[in-house]
Amino acid sequence: QQQVKQSPQSLIVQKGGIPIINCAYENTAFDYFPWYQQFPGKGPALLIAIRPDVSEKKEGRFTISFNKSAKQFSLHIMDSQPGDSATYFCAAGGTSYGKLTFGQGTILTVHP
Amino acid sequence: DGGITQSPKYLFRKEGQNVTLSCEQNLNHDAMYWYRQDPGQGLRLIYYSQIVNDFQKGDIAEGYSVSREKKESFPLTVTSAQKNPTAFYLCASSPQVGRNEKLFFGSGTQLSVL
Numbered sequence: 001q002q003q004v005k006q007s008p009q010s011l012i013v014q015k016g017g018i019p020i021i022n023c024a025y026e027n028t029a030f031d032y033f034p035w036y037q038q039f040p041g042k043g044p045a046l047l048i049a050i051r052p053d054v055s056e057k058k059e060g061r062f063t064i065s066f067n068k069s070a071k072q073f074s075l076h077i078m079d080s081q082p083g084d085s086a087t088y089f090c091a092a093g094g095t096s097y098g099k100l101t102f103g104q105g106t107i108l109t110v111h112p
Numbered sequence: 113d114g115g116i117t118q119s120p121k122y123l124f125r126k127e128g129q130n131v132t133l134s135c136e137q138n139l140n141h142d143a144m145y146w147y148r149q150d151p152g153q154g155l156r157l158i159y160y161s162q163i164v165n166d167f168q169k170g171d172i173a174e175g176y177s178v179s180r181e182k183k184e185s186f187p188l189t190v191t192s193a194q195k196n197p198t199a200f201y202l203c204a205s206s207p208q209v210g211r212n213e214k215l216f217f218g219s220g221t222q223l224s225v226l
Contacts, residue, residue: 043217102155
């Protein structure tokens, strides 16, 4: 029940494309869903986060879509750029748990 | 410059040896964490600490030990009992545990076995 399943494992798109990364969770007590971005040799950094009271959140070219009934959420990157090439992790957390559970990660490559 | 400093960046362990990874933060955060990153497995929590002199096991604590004698420091020891220690180790901090707040990560330590 603590697992967060992320797909795909890797993704290749052309510049300007819209990569979509999906995550699914089981535990209905989760109430915080962040996405982290990690460049090679660096630690992850928070990209965007959503709470289940909204179905969508946008920050610049990054959008989270959230489907509470399906227990799924996804990250969309609009007008993707080569500089977006990185590993992306979804995560889920709940106030009662006190710590995040991370997905397996998606390696995104954006070709020029 | 505020943040989390991990050292060393690369570390090699011999058979039967204990090694210690350093993590220091100057963000004045109460909570600190250690994660292990393996390809295709995401980030898995090893230990976390909510306050000085207190820490809890995460999901994969076996073969690891920690201490929290100072608020700004949370070193991780990889003991000889950890049979598969090769991984990228990440230290993180947040203002408090359990508040769903942003995690701040260090740049990691790559541990390899000789």
